[in-house]
Amino acid sequence: MDRLDDEDIGVIWARHYPKRAERASSMSLCVTLTMIIKQRAKSADQYDPAKLEPALALAHIPKEQFETVENELAAQRT
Numbered sequence: 001m002d003r004l005d006d007e008d009i010g011v012i013w014a015r016h017y018p019k020r021a022e023r024a025s026s027m028s029l030c031v032t033l034t035m036i037i038k039q040r041a042k043s044a045d046q047y048d049p050a051k052l053e054p055a056l057a058l059a060h061i062p063k064e065q066f067e068t069v070e071n072e073l074a075a076q077r078t
Contacts, residue, residue, distance in 0.1 A: 010060035
């Protein structure tokens with residue numbers, strides 16, 4: 001499978017982020033995209049928070065939206 005381009009991630013995010021509360025499929029896509037972004041923000045196999053903002057910027061994903069999805073996911077786990 002080919003790697004998703006940053007631009008593609010941004011397009012998918014923009015389409016599904018607003019729908020995530022209504023549609024489980026949109027939430028699943030957003031969660032998957034957060035995992036991809038975190039994977040791209042790794043340095044030597046460890047997550048590097050300093051690399052998160054550049055990875056989000058490349059994909060045109062607002063940090064606040066990214067954090068919202070992460071918080072929503074954490075709330076679902078509890």
